Amino acid sequence: MTPVHFAFSSAFMLSLSGLAFYRTHLLSAFLCLEGMMLSLFIAISLWALQLDTTGFLTSPVLLLAFSACEASAGLALLVATARTHGTDRLQNLNLFQC
């Protein structure tokens, strides 16, 4: 394992644990999700770059597009939550209720 592998793996794990523990703001959760996305982007890019397979270099761009979709949906949820509840502080993020 190279240091760069270690770096993006630990970056992913850090973002995941940040998402799992101690979120008070919905936006903070989205930021952590973005951090995960970023580490994935870097990981896929590095994979293609290091193996010199330039044909696969489209995948990070597509990933970025999808992450843009995810971010837009998330921010729309944030806006909706802020409007309906007055704040975006979340206690449990229950799947079954708001």
Next chain:
Amino acid sequence: MKLFYACSASTCVVLILLLLLYPVILSFIRSKSPKFEIYYHSVIALGLSFYISMMLLLLSLILPINMTVTILPWTNTDVFDMDISLQFDLYSVMFMPVALYVTWQILEFAYTYMHADPQINRFFKYLLIFMTAMIIFVTANNLLQLFIGWEIMGIMSFLLIGWWHGRADANIAALQAMIYNRVGDIGLIYAMAWFAIIHNSWDIQHIFQLPQNEKINLPLIALIIAATGKSAQFSLHPWLPSAMEGPTPVSALLHSSTMVVAGIFLLVRMNPLMEFNPTILTICLCLGALTTFFSALCALTQNDIKKIVAFSTSSQLGLMMVAIGLNQPDLAFLHICTHAFFKALLFLCSGSFIHSLNGEQDIRKMGGMLYLMPITSSCFTLSILSLMGVPFMTGFFSKDTILEAMSASYVNIWAITLTLMATSFTAVYSLRLIFFVLMGRPRTKPVSTMNEHDPYAIKPLVRLAVASIITGCLLVHYMVPPKMPVITMPPILKLAALIVSLIGFVIALGLAFMANKQLKPKPPSGPHHFSNMLGFFPTIIHRFIPKIILTMAQKIASKMIDQTWLKKTGPKAASNINKPLATTTSNVQRGMIKPYITLFLLTLTIAGILVYFTIF
């Protein structure tokens, strides 16, 4: 000659049994007929039975033989035989006429007493079945027959005490009689089991061949327990006063003259076993002395006429037990016979009073009966004199003999003292009965409907009164006591019973006249309450012990074992073990994202670590 005697005696007994059962069977056949009255058939059957038993008695006078007759085998196994066998000895031959005579009179009286009862046919049927059982019991030669008679008597006693089962008191009394008698039955069953196991025979003549050692103490104590239950000795006595809830003829027949003496009779029968056993004899003596004293003490302050008579019965039963303890079974048996007459008479007279006063039983509300019902009052007085042991009445011959034998022997002085005090108490409560019921002015309700015109009510009383006067003399002349030593004793001992009775009588007379004047605002309470509340015995036994048992059942069995420990270790434990697991699992799976992400992180970490240790 023996064969002749055996045949005629067996025939007599079988005839008596058939005669007694004949009205019962007839009632089944003709039960539909509204005119059928079992009463006439019963009285005729009993009269005939009495005469037949008299024939048997005369026969045994001519041929004084103790004989056992095996009529037919019942079940014979290889190791254990049970036969239907009868015993004709002094006791059975003599007791049958006595019991039949008393029953005859009581049944005749019962027709007057119970004529308004819609179930009168059934009442007579019960009495006849009871009498049949009594004959079976008395003539039994083996323990099985004895037990059958014993049990039928118990059942009939239960049914008859609860005759007026609409009353809660009657039901309670019936249940008490049943339960206390069951305690006695356990003793009898234990003794039977012991004899069957150890001696392999229930035949009484075989049992008498047992070696006399300490081992026999166990069944003998069981027999004493049986007698204690049936004959209302101390500690199992409360059912007898309660049994007065039944109709008066029942009290007269079952609970004074015949059934209650069955326990004593059992001990008389089994006397050869305990003849040389001082332990058992001492137990009997002390038990009897305690019973006679305690019952007489309780009788002193009762106000219910039947209760007083019941306690005097209990006291006399204690006296019979004392005679057993003195190793004088013949005297005990003599007292059984004489007691039957005067106690039945006493009860019938009481019943007559009660009946005339429309069911009033309180002696404080009687009085002046001497002028209103002269014949009954005379019979009442006669029976009481006999009970007190006035010389040359029936009671004198047995009671005085027992007391003489007692004071002449070297037994327990405590028992002698108690018995003598009980004798003087007998005089006291007897006088109290006479004073309150017969003397003075009427304290009854103004409208008096009493009369003595009904011959069915008067004839039995007169017949029994005659019997109370003469039978003692006759019986004593017939019975030649084999164990009674010819003794001489100082006059003070010879007259001891009479003297204490006389002292009691005089004191009671003084007290009775003094009791009219109330000197203090409240009568002295302590000893009076002890006597009036029956020594607090029923209160303690019937409340305290069930309370302890119920409390322990509630606290230990129910609360501690069932509700606490079994619940804690059984269902609660399963739930307590599983609930944290279930709670933890379901807490994770409540549809919240954060736990899922955390689980994802956890599994990812674990997977990473595993992969690391696998690869590197």
Next chain:
Amino acid sequence: MTYIMLLLLMGMIMGLVFVASNPSPYFGALGLVAVASVGCGILVNYGGSFLSLVLFLIYLGGMLVVFAYSAALAADPFPEGLGNWFVKLLVVVYMMGITSFSFLFSGKWHEFSWVPVDEISEFSVFRGDVGGVALMYSFGGIFLIIGAWVLLLALFVVLELTRGFNSGAFRAI
């Protein structure tokens, strides 16, 4: 070059530690901006200059600006930065976790490989990744269409989520 690379990697980890340790959204967005910048540097060092550019323009310039703006919606009256003791504690805990994990792998650091694309170690604008991304318009056309469709769908999703008087921009004051 190696030292710069290590520095960048350290910066990425540090930035994400800061993001993960639950500061206020202001500071979280700032941390993510820093991480994204550092990521651009890493990609440049690997020779992915076009990808780096895309990341910088789209991610930083497009999305994270929106994030930084949205932080105003989730405003805290008392923003918690690194000065807060709880954030400090989390930072320390995460650092310790990362350090202990790095000890697990520290024996294998020799597998260094900084081989960039095209095996050219100098900075250059036209690298292999330009051609690679351009393949999207020929062989990867279907992916292009899917991506465009997904973006359109996301537009409708956003529209549906924030429509109406309850959850949208309309307010009844």
